[in-house]
Amino acid sequence: MVLAKLIVITIFLGILASLGSAMFYLVRDDGKSGRTLKALTWRIGLSVVLFLSLFVAYAFGLIQPHGISPAG
Amino acid sequence: MEHSSDRYYIPHGSPWPIVGSVALLFLMAGFAATLNGSGIGKISMLIGAGILLFMLFGWFGIVIKESVDGIYNQQVDRSFRMGMAWFIASEVMFFAAFFGALFYARQLALPWLGGDGNNFFTNFLLWPGFENAWPSNGPAEIGGEYKAMGPWGLPALNTAILLSSGVTITIAHHAVKAGNRKMLVAFLGLTWILGLLFVGLQATEYMHAYHDIEHGGLSLRLSSGIYGSTFFMLTGFHGLHVTLGAIMLIVIWFRTLKGHFSPENHFGFEAVAWYWHFVDVVWLGLFIFVYWL
Structure with a gap:
């Protein structure tokens, strides 16, 4: 659990x-x-990787959203 | 008026600052009147908003024309870039404040109320029996019963939509660098459509949240204690930024239709593209810290 959160x-x-760094180059470069x-x-x-890894981690039971079941 | 590229361009006799001041006068006077229960206040605010819109169109239009006419030299270009940096600095501070409030409530205030650390008596004397957990509307259960917003369904779909718009803006960015106008127009158009879709779905999610539990909703409102207020302040202000970013994208899209931006000269595009990446990252932060962790 902790390791998944750290990742x-x-x-x-x-x-x-x-x-x-994109902001830095936007201001610095022409x-x-x-x-x-x-x-x-x-x-x-990286964002797409993060999004997908959330689902993979959930599928393997490594991470739980707030530790509660889906709302609604 | 003569302009040479070695001189820093300064517009002379521009009417827009005073027009903007008049707009703010109407807005503020109208707001003050509304707070005092005067009926004329709302009319004054509407007039002020109208004048402000007129100013935005007029002023930005002039700046775009000056840029296209090649009046701006390298130094003016640097000024625009510095302006963008300061604007973003204020935006980062803005969201840091709300994320900071969420962090403080979850990691410090609620554990203290639950008797953590040397706060045993806080819990024992003030809120006996209160146990720290998240989501929470605090020991006084302000706002009554509610359900937390889970990450599945609309929030996950909305994350996928916003990430897709991040991909399309990046493709458009590569297209502007390669001078591929067709691809630029197509993918930039797709980006703002995805952005508006996100805002629409977010509105649907809010309606679901606000409805009573008995009527299939969550009874989750701005007034639902610390969870409700941090949830709506963070996602609400983020939604406002997505709306603003989508308007900026639409303006830039119309500019590409008119043939603005070259592979070497496209700061307007690049600044708006960066801003879109920024609201995308803020959402990702929200999705992780508000819905997941």
Whole structure:
């Protein structure tokens, strides 16, 4: 359980880092640079991985949403 | 007026600042009048909002025209980029405050009320029998009975929709760099459609939350203690940002239809694309910390 949560948070930190570096390149570079786009591509790639890994972790019983059953 | 690329362009005699000031005057005076129960307040606020919209269209329109006309030099470009950085800094602080409130309530305040650490007597004297758990509307059970919003169904679907829009904006971004206008128009269009779909589904989710438990809803409202208020403040302000981002995407989309943006010169596009990635990441944070962990 704890390990799964740690992995989720680590990937999320990676997403924050790629988004942050994209902002840095957006301010620093001019329009010809491709560094912003590269960082943003990493950002979306990691996000998709995180989303899918949540479902995989749930399927293997490694993570539970708030420890309660689905609402409604 | 003469413009050369080595001079920092400053517009002369622009009417827009004073128009904006008048709009704010009507808005604030109307708001104050409404708070005092005056019927004229709402009319004044509507007039103010109308003038503000007129200003936004006019002012942004002029800036776009100046940019397309090539009046801006490198230094003006840097000013726009710095402006974006400061705007985002304020946005990060804004969401950090609400995520911070959620963290404080869950990790500190509720455990203390439950008698954690050296707070045994807090629990014993003030709220005997209260056990720390999340979701919670606190020991006083403010707002009464409610059900928590689970991650399955609409929230998961909405996450998939927003992530897909993140993929489409990235494809559009690659297209603008490659000078592929057809692909740019198609994928940028797809992005704002997905964005509006997200907002629509979020509204449906809110209605479900607000309905009484007896009527198949969750009885989950802004007034449902700390869980309800953090849930609606975070997701509500996020929804507002998605709406704003979608409007920005639509403006940029119309600009691409008009042939604006080249592979070398597309800061307007890139700033809006980054903003869209930002609201996407905020949602991902919400999905993880509000719905899952």
